[in-house]
Amino acid sequence: MKPTICYTLPSCKNCLKCIRACPTEAITLKNNEIKIDQKKCIDCDMCIESCDSRGLKITNEHITKTMSQYDYRVILVSTSIFSDFKNFGEAKKMFKAIERLGFDEVVQYSDIEGALYMESMHQIENENSLKISSFCPTINRLIKQSYPTLVDNLLPFNYPVEVAAKKVRDRLADQHGKVGIYSLCECVGKMTLAKHPYDNEDSFIDHAMSVSHIFPKINRLKNEDEAELRISQEGIQSVVSDFYHFAQGTRPVVSISGIDNVKKVLELAEFGHMDEIGLLGLFACYKGCIGGYFLWSNPFIGRLNIDQMVGHSTHHLALLNNEDYFKEHELIDEEHISMKEKMQRFKKISEVLSTLPQFDCGACGFPNCRALAEQIVDNEADDSYCRVKRRDDHAD
Template sequence: MERFVHSVTLQKQLCTGCINCIKRCPTEAIRVREGKAHILAERCIDCGECIRICPHHAKRAVSDALEVLKEFEYTVALPPPSLYGQYNHLDDQDRVLDALRRIGFDAVFEVAKAAELISDATRRILATGSIQKPVISSACPAVTRLIRVRFPELIEHVLPLVPPVELAARMARREAMQRTGLPAEKIGCIALVPCPAKVTARHTPIGSSHSEIDRSVAIKDVYPALLAAMSHVERPEHLAAAGSIGLGWAESGGEAAGLVSTENYLAADGVENIMRVLEDLEDEKYGGIDFVELRACAGGCVGGVLQVENPYIAKTKIKRMRRMAPYAQNRLEGGVPTEMLWDTDLTYAPVLELGATRSERFERYNQMQKILKGLPGLDCGSCGAPTCEAMAEDVVRGKAQITDCTVLMRHRLEAMLRAKEEQEAARAAGGREEAVVK
């Protein structure tokens, strides 16, 4: 079985056993057992929805601390475009980029720059017609993993390009090696990430045999140090290397809008919305659509749970920056380079299958349907599973018992109570009749 490395973890001491998380997980990867939530690692796509929804902060994303800068002789920061929306009064990227060097990075390489190159490559691929339309963006690792797990029929529609942060790491390392003469292993490419899915993508990259990203630091962890450093930047050095197209990737629809070669696109964000879109795509309900951009976080990357600013305010700040920025500063020369393309195929991850063989799956499916008919169909979550169907599946897999259903248990107790009352009533009636006879 494929090895999964996840960034979303559970702090059991904070978990109260409420069912908020199980109802919102898009892959039904959470169960509540013995009063505590449990994350099923093989199902988790690290979308961070459980982190967002947990009222007790029992879910968190594990990322690297800023101290990882000490592990390398030369470090390059990879700031995403959503980072700029975290701060006030920015006319361009230079103040943030300058501050990154002040807090210890030796160089910076904007992910927005790589995003503009990905946009150019996407336009060229769409023009060739080599991928079945509608073409689905591969920029959000949570969405790509969701397709692998729940929508395998859509795999052939996914754009086979590495995400911008991965391309940025590859380009940044090459430039740093040329600039410093250092070997690759002494150069650290540090991604500043807005969401747990991008932390996971470093450990288990999609479409790539390995990742050039060395460490992943959450934006919320670098935010205070960066804010303090920015207060000392009076005349920042001009370091910005991306225009409006690259900055637009921070918000939902920004990637699709940058594809000037097509107006027939669809953009959606938020787990519940993208689930509906993927279901409709699987049913071939969208005609005439060339490109589909999906982001697991509400509002796009600005809505990542590892950020600080309200996503709607962050979007407004970035829109202001985009108005002042040039349209685009980066284009490909020649064809699409191989470093932008996947080197491994996207394959179906059958973690939701009921068995290893067709006969085993068929047998278990029939068992599940029989169990499901006996369940109340309320999808209340009181048993610890998100739906009655998930409960039936757990029983078939040997992970739960039918007696875990609290509704059935209540019905049985009520039936036992009624039977006892009827027996007592019958005995009382029998006693009265005997007294009358005497």
């Protein structure tokens, strides 16, 4: 897949904020330029938020350049966008404005979100082991990369937006010529699911764009006309981490939001310290998907807005078959390294690390001394990058 986050400045100011913010040590500073290791990046957007110079940007597409490619255009609107609306009337006006951008259909899929949320609750009643529910691509990448022993604990569900896109394609097959499906996203992670501009050829979604990217346009197009909307209460609630605590059932359910908190609970789960829990609901963004980087409301006000939206919702859920949403989570070892080779590499890294000061100051441009040691073993750097070691060598 193509990179999601790109570095755009001619030179870095060396503040190191993005390096410190990255939860997977994917960012380094070399030759006064920020480098992002795509194998380690989980598209969490924490580096973008930390960059005062706005030098890290998300690859985006302008819809006006692509819409002419299709005979029929559908846009899928994320459920969490309802956290941006102060009342249901405003939501209906904004959905009508989205249609005026040139779409033949505007589809919100809270009924699918709700159905998968309820199916998660149902499945854990028949299980005796810890299960993990995450409809967040960022969290799933984090688990596969850093906590691979927990992959089998993930519920085998596809992302709601992918389920919605598949159902739209099946419904419109052979009816409207070439159909283009767009996804309006609240976060960086969900943008990466699309074919364009990210080359995810397994997706049913053609193009992805951020809510913040088109908000000025739809705000100008908004008038008193309203779209017909029927939203699912369970779907609206499922995008807020708090609601997971109110799940009905015999197995305990715990929801965790925020990357740092998620990492802590996954470390505990790896060592069996969460086995009494039935389900972990994990969200990369604070307060759940309503904390998405591209939403214009803050998650605190967004939480209040969701409460208000619940009053206009119904208990309708999408009718889904197992084939509609089943997706096994698999580990992909792109490097095909054997365990013996991994252990040999680990030994070399440890040997190099023992020669470094292990202050983890970041002055070398790497997140910590272990990250520098890994680069030295991979012949991507040498110990001259370490300023502390250079100073000590000169002192001698």
